[in-house]
Amino acid sequence: MSLHPIDESLFPVLKPYLSSNSIHRHRRRHVTLTYAQSIDSKIAAGKGLRTHISHEETKTMTHYIRSFHDSLVIGIGTLLADNPSLNCRYGEGNRITPIIIDPTFKSMEIFSKESKVEKYKLVENYLNGSGNKPVIVISDDIEVSDDRFNCDIVRIRRNNGDGKLSWNSILNQCEDQFGLHKFMIEGGAYIINDLLLCPDIVDSLIITIGPVFLGENGVSVSPKTPLSLKDVIWWKGISDSVMCSKLK
Ligand SMILES: NC(=O)C1=CN([C@@H]2O[C@H](COP(=O)(O)OP(=O)(O)OC[C@H]3O[C@@H](n4cnc5c(N)ncnc54)[C@H](O)[C@@H]3O)[C@@H](O)[C@H]2O)C=CC1
Ligand SMILES: Nc1nc(O)c(N)c(N[C@@H]2O[C@H](COP(=O)(O)O)[C@@H](O)[C@H]2O)n1
Numbered sequence: 001m002s003l004h005p006i007d008e009s010l011f012p013v014l015k016p017y018l019s020s021n022s023i024h025r026h027r028r029r030h031v032t033l034t035y036a037q038s039i040d041s042k043i044a045a046g047k048g049l050r051t052h053i054s055h056e057e058t059k060t061m062t063h064y065i066r067s068f069h070d071s072l073v074i075g076i077g078t079l080l081a082d083n084p085s086l087n088c089r090y091g092e093g094n095r096i097t098p099i100i101i102d103p104t105f106k107s108m109e110i111f112s113k114e115s116k117v118e119k120y121k122l123v124e125n126y127l128n129g130s131g132n133k134p135v136i137v138i139s140d141d142i143e144v145s146d147d148r149f150n151c152d153i154v155r156i157r158r159n160n161g162d163g164k165l166s167w168n169s170i171l172n173q174c175e176d177q178f179g180l181h182k183f184m185i186e187g188g189a190y191i192i193n194d195l196l197l198c199p200d201i202v203d204s205l206i207i208t209i210g211p212v213f214l215g216e217n218g219v220s221v222s223p224k225t226p227l228s229l230k231d232v233i234w235w236k237g238i239s240d241s242v243m244c245s246k247l248k
Contacts (some may be wrong), residue, residue, distance in 0.1 A: 029171060031203050032065065032203065034204075036062075037208070040218065043187060050083075053212060062208075065189070069184035074098070078186070079102070080107075085221075090248045095131075099134070100135070101165065120204075121213060123151075134150075136149075138154070139165065154177060179229045197227065203231060207243045209240060
């Protein structure tokens with residue numbers, strides 16, 4: 001299916017917030033945090049629900065942005081809710097590696113070579129050759145043998161205090177193990193709320209705002225502490241607005 005065209009005025013707006021897509025010449029790490037939200041700062045209508053917020057035009061923008069990255073990061077909550085493809089449909093031959101943050105390896109059955117559950121799109125696309133092999137980031141205290149799975153596994157030690165996996169460790173390990181440098185992080189809420197407070201990790205923040213209220217049962221984006229954005233530019237499309245910014 002062909003993508004809805006993007007208005008040309010969007011390209012120069014996005015340019016300062018994207019790293020060069022000549023990834024072979026530019027090995028410096030670049031992290032883009034990007035998602036779509038409602039006017040009331042919700043990214044889904046309810047827990048575990050896939051919700052379309054973006055207009056087709058800004059959905060195309062998401063694929064355009066994906067084409068500047070070599071990897072696309074989501075949390076396990078998003079994998080289970082959305083069953084996403086996480087591919088790049090902008091341009092030709094742009095491949096992107098899906099990375100799932102899943103400390104307790106809830107997706108073990110999904111990625112098992114002997115899986116009895118219905119195939120997730122990430123597994124299907126990898127097996128039919130249209131998608132890169134997914135990378136699953138798990139806690140290093142989980143003992144599993146890698147060759148049982150249709151994915152690569154990255155093991156990270158949990159932080160002593162909060163039990164989380166540190167973003168620096170996750171990204172460093174993905175760089176070292178797979179040569180990935182350009183990370184596009186799409187969500188969900190847990191990850192976005194966490195990363196909005198990590199100016200040393202996130203290079204660019206690009207938010208699509210759709211003209212809808214998702215109501216009080218929606219999944220909220222709201223960081224624990226206040227935050228003011230820098231270098232802000234707004235673009236107005238057919239129905240959505242896009243805000244490009246930096247965290248520092
Ligand atoms: N509108 C949009 O652009 C997007 C919407 N979504 C929506 O977001 C919702 C899912 O959001 P959430 O439930 O918050 O799930 P999530 O996708 O943020 O995953 C949360 C889980 O990931 C793990 N995790 C992530 N980072 C971690 C870290 N640093 N250390 C340890 N564990 C970590 C934890 O197990 C945590 O419970 C879905 O409804 C989905 O549709 C997701 C992506 C984009
Ligand atoms: N840009 C954007 N707009 C929305 O309205 C959305 N719900 C999302 N969700 C993100 O896109 C992923 C689905 O991608 P595929 O088209 O299946 O490749 C989903 O998992 C969220 O990360 N994004």
